[in-house]
Every structure is written in C-alpha cells, then in structure tokens.
Amino acid sequence: MAQAQPNILVVEDDRETRTLIAKYLRNNSCNVTTASDGKEMARAMTDHRVDLLILDVMLPGEDGLSLCRKVRATSQTPIIMLTARGEDVDRILGLEMGADDYLPKPFNPRELLARINAVLRRQAAAQTASAVEGSVLTFLGWRIDCRLRELRNPEGARVAMTSAEFDLLRTFCERPGRVLSRDSLLDLTQGRNAGSLERSIDVLVSRIRRKIEPDPQDATMIKTVRSGGYMFTPRVEATGIEAVTAGGR
Structure with a gap:
C-alpha cells in the first residue's frame, strides 16, 4: 500500500456490494468506513479522517456525480468513482466532476485495490517530491x-x-x-x-x-x-x- 492502513470511505447503496468491498479491503490492510447515501457520507467525512473516497454514481437522493463535485470544491481527497455504466462519456463526466479514477461495474475487487494503491502512490510521490523541492x-x-x-x-x-x-x-x-x-x-x-x-x-x-x-x-x-x-x-x-x-x- 502507498501508506500503512489507509482510511477508505465506501459510499455504495447496495448492501451486498458495500459489504463485499469493505470486507475485501479490510482483509488487505485498509481501515474502512461505509455509507449508503450522501447524508451518511457527510457524517462519516466529519467524524473520520478519509484518505480516499470510493463513490458510487447511482445513489438514492443526491447522486455520486453531484457529491463528487461538492467534495472536490473543498477537498483534495482522492476519489474513485464506481459506475454501472460502461460508456466513456459517463466515465468522463466523473473526471469532469473531479474524480481521480473510475471503475465500471461489475469489477474484480483486486482491480479496485490496485487502483486504490495507484492513486495513493501518486499522491504520496507528489507530496514527497514537493516537500523535497x-x-x-x-x-x-x-x-x-x-x-x-x-x-x-x-x-x-x-x-x-x-x-x-x-x-x-x-x-x-x-x-x-x-x-x-x-x-x-x-x-x-x-x-x-x-x-x-x-x-x-x-x-x-x-x-x-x-x-x-x-x-x-x-x-x-x-x-x-x-x-x-x-x-x-x-x-x-x-x-x-x-x-x-x-x-x-
């Protein structure tokens, strides 16, 4: 991992998917907090330090794209979007809202972990280089x-x-x-x-x-x-x- 025990917030309304992601990440040395919608996400981000946010696009109430835009307006916390849609235009929308990466469903949990590692490594490397220079x-x-x-x-x-x-x-x-x-x-x-x-x-x-x-x-x-x-x-x-x-x- 890019850092020891990163704190990951998983925002996913499907309980089975949310539980599967959380279990897999916890088994791979991640601290995981979960939320099912935007309100729970806001509370979790207030109560916990979040090193990376996994955010589903299709959520009840306020959707993931809108939530991504709001988070990005005040925070540089890395965001990986999850989407059931496979079209490039939907992925590009996530990037335009400020996401750092995206992963279409269905996905292999190992790929999600690899993308988390990659995003956190990039952030850590950039911060280290900036501190040195x-x-x-x-x-x-x-x-x-x-x-x-x-x-x-x-x-x-x-x-x-x-x-x-x-x-x-x-x-x-x-x-x-x-x-x-x-x-x-x-x-x-x-x-x-x-x-x-x-x-x-x-x-x-x-x-x-x-x-x-x-x-x-x-x-x-x-x-x-x-x-x-x-x-x-x-x-x-x-x-x-x-x-x-x-x-x-």
Whole structure:
C-alpha cells in the first residue's frame, strides 16, 4: 500500500456490494468506513479522517456525480468513482466532476485495490517530491507552491484544485513553451496507470482552463496544438529550483 492502513470511505447503496468491498479491503490492510447515501457520507467525512473516497454514481437522493463535485470544491481527497455504466462519456463526466479514477461495474475487487494503491502512490510521490523541492512557480501573477501543493490567483486567493489538476498544471509550468503530446502528459502525470485515457488529459486541461484562463473558450495560456497536444505559453519564474523560462528545458 502507498501508506500503512489507509482510511477508505465506501459510499455504495447496495448492501451486498458495500459489504463485499469493505470486507475485501479490510482483509488487505485498509481501515474502512461505509455509507449508503450522501447524508451518511457527510457524517462519516466529519467524524473520520478519509484518505480516499470510493463513490458510487447511482445513489438514492443526491447522486455520486453531484457529491463528487461538492467534495472536490473543498477537498483534495482522492476519489474513485464506481459506475454501472460502461460508456466513456459517463466515465468522463466523473473526471469532469473531479474524480481521480473510475471503475465500471461489475469489477474484480483486486482491480479496485490496485487502483486504490495507484492513486495513493501518486499522491504520496507528489507530496514527497514537493516537500523535497520546495519550489514556487509564478506566471502572470499566479503562484504555485509545490511544497504546499496549492495554487493562488493574482489576488492571492487560494484556488481549489484536485491532485490530478495540480500535477498537470505543474507539469505545464515546468515545461513552458514546449508542445507536449497527450501521451507524454499521461506519462509525466499518471505513469500510464491501467485505464488511463488520452481523453482524461483533455478533461483536466478543460478544468484547469476554467480556473486560470480569462476566457476558457479562447484559451491563451494553455493552447491546443493541432495533431500535437498542448503548449503552456506564459513565461514562468521559479524559486527553489533552477529557473524555468519560456523555451527552457
């Protein structure tokens, strides 16, 4: 596991599925709390530390996509969505709401555990790297603190970002002025985990644009390069590591 005894919150309305997941994860060195709907989830997140959230899409009352969006607005807790739907568009919706990964039903519990491990490893590796480097990247008044893993706008307000969004924006800022293919961005940010899609990069870019671009529909910071990928255009200044400037590296 990425850490000893991670605390996992499983939100699933089907009792049999919920019990099966909880039992399997507990047998594999996880602390597990369960909930059957959004209200129970909210109470559990208040009462317990949650290292990762497993969230079913189809829930009674408020659905999983809406709950995912609410969690992501205030927290960077990793989220894995479970869905009975197999269409890519439904999976992409989960990513757009801020999920870190998804798994269509029916699934093998071993695959779920593998995805939990992968998400937690990525988070731990990113946090370790940020603590060691301690760098601050700035562009057009925006400030990325790699140690604290936070983004602040030109007015100094903190902008909520998922772990995946932060990693992708940092990757762009460390390589300004370079055309980066979707394949290379997947390798740099997700390590080619099972189930990674090039489309997931497009979703993340769209979410980042909505947070930093003056006009997300006419992006000037993260430009799309036809048949190439994306390019981060602003000049980037760095402290704590070798200076990064447009066209460098």
